[in-house]
Amino acid sequence: MAKSRFGVIPILCFLVLAAALSAGPAWCVSLQPGWPQSTLNVIRSSAAAADLDGDVALEVIVGCDDGKLYAWHSDGSPVAGWPVAIGAAGWSSPVVGDLDGDGHPEIVIGTLQNAVCALHADGTPVAGWPQATGAPVDGSPALGDLDGDGTLEVVVGCRDNKVYAWHGDGTPLAGWPQTTGGWVGSSPTLADLDGDGLPEVIVGSNDDKVHAWHGDGTPLAGWPKTTGNWVVSSPAVGDLDGDGHPEVVVGAWDDDVYAWHADGSPVAGWPQATHGWVESSPALGDLDGDGRLEVVVASDDGKVYAWNGDGSKVSGWPQSTGSYTHSAPALGDLDGDGRLEIVVGWMNHYVYAWHADGSLVAGWPLVVGDRVSVSPAVADLDGDGDVEVIVGAYDNKMYVWTCGAQTADARPWPMFHHDARHTGVYRNAASAAWLSSGYVTPQSGDTGTRFTWRVKYWNSDDVPPSAVWVATRPATSQTWSWRQMWALDPADALCADGKWYTYSCYLTAGDYAYRFAAQAGGSWAYWPQPAGAYQPGPTVTPANPVALSGGYVTPSSGTGATQFTWRIKYWNTGNAPPDEIKVAIWFPTLKTTYWYSMWAYDPADTNYKDGAWYTFSRRWLPPGTYYYRFAARQGTNWAYWPKPAGSYASGPAVGQ
Numbered sequence: 001m002a003k004s005r006f007g008v009i010p011i012l013c014f015l016v017l018a019a020a021l022s023a024g025p026a027w028c029v030s031l032q033p034g035w036p037q038s039t040l041n042v043i044r045s046s047a048a049a050a051d052l053d054g055d056v057a058l059e060v061i062v063g064c065d066d067g068k069l070y071a072w073h074s075d076g077s078p079v080a081g082w083p084v085a086i087g088a089a090g091w092s093s094p095v096v097g098d099l100d101g102d103g104h105p106e107i108v109i110g111t112l113q114n115a116v117c118a119l120h121a122d123g124t125p126v127a128g129w130p131q132a133t134g135a136p137v138d139g140s141p142a143l144g145d146l147d148g149d150g151t152l153e154v155v156v157g158c159r160d161n162k163v164y165a166w167h168g169d170g171t172p173l174a175g176w177p178q179t180t181g182g183w184v185g186s187s188p189t190l191a192d193l194d195g196d197g198l199p200e201v202i203v204g205s206n207d208d209k210v211h212a213w214h215g216d217g218t219p220l221a222g223w224p225k226t227t228g229n230w231v232v233s234s235p236a237v238g239d240l241d242g243d244g245h246p247e248v249v250v251g252a253w254d255d256d257v258y259a260w261h262a263d264g265s266p267v268a269g270w271p272q273a274t275h276g277w278v279e280s281s282p283a284l285g286d287l288d289g290d291g292r293l294e295v296v297v298a299s300d301d302g303k304v305y306a307w308n309g310d311g312s313k314v315s316g317w318p319q320s321t322g323s324y325t326h327s328a329p330a331l332g333d334l335d336g337d338g339r340l341e342i343v344v345g346w347m348n349h350y351v352y353a354w355h356a357d358g359s360l361v362a363g364w365p366l367v368v369g370d371r372v373s374v375s376p377a378v379a380d381l382d383g384d385g386d387v388e389v390i391v392g393a394y395d396n397k398m399y400v401w402t403c404g405a406q407t408a409d410a411r412p413w414p415m416f417h418h419d420a421r422h423t424g425v426y427r428n429a430a431s432a433a434w435l436s437s438g439y440v441t442p443q444s445g446d447t448g449t450r451f452t453w454r455v456k457y458w459n460s461d462d463v464p465p466s467a468v469w470v471a472t473r474p475a476t477s478q479t480w481s482w483r484q485m486w487a488l489d490p491a492d493a494l495c496a497d498g499k500w501y502t503y504s505c506y507l508t509a510g511d512y513a514y515r516f517a518a519q520a521g522g523s524w525a526y527w528p529q530p531a532g533a534y535q536p537g538p539t540v541t542p543a544n545p546v547a548l549s550g551g552y553v554t555p556s557s558g559t560g561a562t563q564f565t566w567r568i569k570y571w572n573t574g575n576a577p578p579d580e581i582k583v584a585i586w587f588p589t590l591k592t593t594y595w596y597s598m599w600a601y602d603p604a605d606t607n608y609k610d611g612a613w614y615t616f617s618r619r620w621l622p623p624g625t626y627y628y629r630f631a632a633r634q635g636t637n638w639a640y641w642p643k644p645a646g647s648y649a650s651g652p653a654v655g656q
Contacts, residue, residue, distance in 0.1 A: 029363040032381070032388055034076025035400040041065035042370075043392030044089075045109075046140070046328070046416035049379035050096035051467065051519065052079060052105055052121040055482055058381045060400070062392055063090020063109050069119065071107075072398070074381035074388075081123030087130075088113030093140040093187070093375075096420040097152050099126060099168035106168075108154050110137025116156055116164070128170025134160030135183070139234070143421040144190035144199045146173060146215030152421075153215075157184025157203050163211070165201070175217025181207030187234035187281070187417055189424030191246055193220060193262035199423075204231025204250055210258070212248075222264025227271075228254030234281040234328070234417055238293050238426030240267060240309035246425075247309075249295050251278025257297055257305070269311025274318075276301030281328035281375070284426040285340050285412035287314055287356040293426065296331065296413075298344050300324040304354070306342070316358025321365075323348035325373065332378030332411035334361060334387055334403045340412065345372030345391050351399075353389070369395030377415035380524060383471075383482075383517060385531030387411070433459045433520035435468075435527035436498075440514055440537050448543035452504040454488065455516040455527055459495040468501040468518045473534070475511040485516075507540045508636065544574030546634045548641035549611070553628060557653040563619040564652050567601065568630040568641060572608040581614045581632040586648060588624035598630075621654045 045063035052059040057074045064070060069086050071079040092110035099106040099118060106126050108118045114136055118129035133156075141156040146165060153173055155165045161183055165176035178201075186204030193200045193212065200220050202212045210231055212223035233251035240247040240259060247267055249259045257278055259270035280298035287294040287306060294314055296306045302324055306317035327345040334341040334353060341361055343353045350365035351372060368391075376391040381400065392398045417424045438455040445451065453470045471480040488500035501518075513534040518525045528535055550569040555562065566583045581598045601613035614632075627648035630641045642649050 029366065029401055029403055032074075032076070032400040032402045036397040037070075037072055037076050039064040039066055039068070039070060039083075039396050039398065041089075041396055042394045043396065043398060044091045044373055045392065046093035046375040047377050047390050047392060047398065048094050048096055048420050049377050049381060049390060049415060050105060050420040052096070052107075054104075054467070054484060057383050058379055060381070060390055060398060061094045061096065061107055062398060063092060063094060065089040065091075067111075069094060069107065069109055069117070070398070071123075076400070079121075079123075084119055084123040086111050086117045087115060088136075091138040092156075093416050093422065095141050095143050095422045097143040099143075099152055099154070101151055101168070108141050108143065110139065110141060110156050110158075112136040112138065116141060116154065116166075118154070118170070126168075126170075131164070131166055131170050133158045133164060134162065139185045140187040140417065140422050142188045142190050142417070142423055144423060146190070146199060146201070148198050148215075155188045155190065155201055157186055157188060157205070159183040159185070161205075163188065163201065163203055163213075165217075173215075173217075175215075178211070178213055178217050180205035180209065180211055182230065185232045186250075187422060187424070189235040189237055189248070189417070191237035191248075191423070191425045193237075193246060193248070195245075202235045202237065202248055202424075204233060204235060204252075206230040206232070208252070210235060210248065210250055210260075212264075220264075225258070225260055225264055227252035227258055228256060229277075232279045233297075234424060236282040236284050236295075236418070236424050236426065238284040240293055240295070242292055242309070249282045249284070251280060251282065251297055251299075253277040253279070255299070255301075257282065257295065257307075259295070259311075267309075267311075272305070272307055272311050274299035274301055274303065274305055276303075276324065279326045281417065281424075283329040283331050283342075283413040285331040287340055289339065296329045296342055298325045298327060298329060304329065304342065304344055304352075306358075314356075316356075319354055319358050321346050321348060321350070321352060323350075327372060328375040328416050329413070330376045330378045330389075330415055331413040332387060334378070334389070343376045343378060343389055345374060345376055345393075347371045347373065349393075351376060351389070351391055366401060368393040368399055369397060375416035378411050379414055380531065383531075385526075433457065433463070433465065433518055433525040435516050435518055435525045438514075438516050438527045438535065440535075443537050444539040444541070446541045446543040447506065447509055449506070449540070450504050451507060451538055451540075452502060453485070453514060453516075454500055454502045455485070456498045456500050457495060457518050457525075458498045459520060462494065462496045463520055464493070464495055464499075465518045465520045468516065470503050470514055470516050472507070472512050472514045474508075475513070480515075507538070509540050509542045511539050512537060542637040544572055544576045544634060544637065546578070546632055546637050546639040547571040548630050548632055548639045551630050551641040551649065553649075553651045556651050557655070559655050560620055560622060562621075562654070563617055564621065565615060565617045566598070566628060566630075567613055567615045568598070568632075569611040569613055570608060570632050570639075571611045572634055575607065575609050576634050577606065577608060578614075578632045578634050581630065583616050584629050584631070586627040587622070588626065589622045621652075623654050623656055625653050626651060
């Protein structure tokens, strides 16, 4: 039965948490260093995780009631230029995509000041933005190519009963806006329902309907569809019945969850009932490993539900918390066992995580300082192979927890509305991206060698990567240097057959290791597997190696009046002269070492391939037994005698 939205809120019940909390958090779940981060007001925006600065690590982007849009690096430090004032509270969840085609991401968010803002990654406004709407925007935008011109459009619903669509430069898309019979708090889904290669716009409205239009604004045959009450939930699209065609799933305030085929006909077994308003947006994923999608959604009755594609309940579900939520679930592998977990925030100050069978994940739920109405995100923020869980709360804080186990890249629904563009579309496992055939050539060389890395990117759904990266690390360091790769053949667009990416550079001397990562939508692929593994190579030697040999001091003993002379032979296969040669003498009476510059014994001898002598002389040494060593530098290359660096030869012995 339909209900008024303004009924009695269920009483918060903390008793159900006692058993789960008594054991305390497990070792594998902990706050990520640098988090939580604070804002100046309540966070009602679901965070997006995306790479803003091209360093492989993801940034966390979120709107806030203080009228600002925030962006932090994975370590919690603010991105340069952020936060940015957007004029009014941002309840909308930000979306990230390349609006202007320059290869760099932009961020788009709606505000309660009747506007949609678009910002570059450095926080500066995008030309042509903001764009005005006729009322506040509290739903989230979506980005997609509606007209097939290869560039992204921005689509968003509004409280003025309209759905807007603009080109990336802010000009309206022909055929838009479109009008519904009620205000639109639902976020649009962009999915190809009719198989023509272009996405349709699917969105709920408070006229109790779910609408679907072609990219040109004309209605899709069979739509809109009517529910029993308002539709604030954002639709999710995926193949529920395994027939190769998409279905549309959405919740409504009549307590039901609906599913329709692309032609608008109802899916057998649906709708399914909860016992509370369904404002949460559905998430889709294969919970039980049978190759078919399940539907996961939270309800204001304090429960999370999971159904099979035919509408039957998944074993172990629903699960209850005793509170209510508007948070949409995120699905990802938190513990590295290859199976999915379900993460949802709740108004009772907790964030829950359940295994696919409905059992609580060890260490969960996690407590925050106030209510959580937004959707969590599951992402590997720092690229170390460990999954993080990201969520904001009414205590003005953004939390990030890390799950310590190395995890597979199983995140079929990692954030609100699936991905950073908020398309709301599930891509089946067959379309997952992967990397193979990675290598570096040559395997060894000197510092004058140009080393080249190549890796093959695959995607059976022919989805290109947003970026492919190679990371190199010298054996003497734990720090990876990430470099973006480029397509070996830009004309080769068939990712389903594999597409090569390459990067070339010079390296300083040392032994190296490397690994690759590719970003496709909201997911990552790695080579070698698992994430965090590496491949050894290359070995880099100095281009013009230097050497010292034949070092000595004469005489080996004497008095303070004796002139002592140190000599060393310098070699360089590239016949390059030394930038400096020094002798270090350890004074026993002073208990310290002094370095002295040496000079060429024969300035006319410039054949360093055969070795050239350098010398230094001194008299008036106090009595005692001395020690010495030599060092030479040519460019960035050093040579020492005796070896290793830091060792000494004995002499001279100085008497009275």
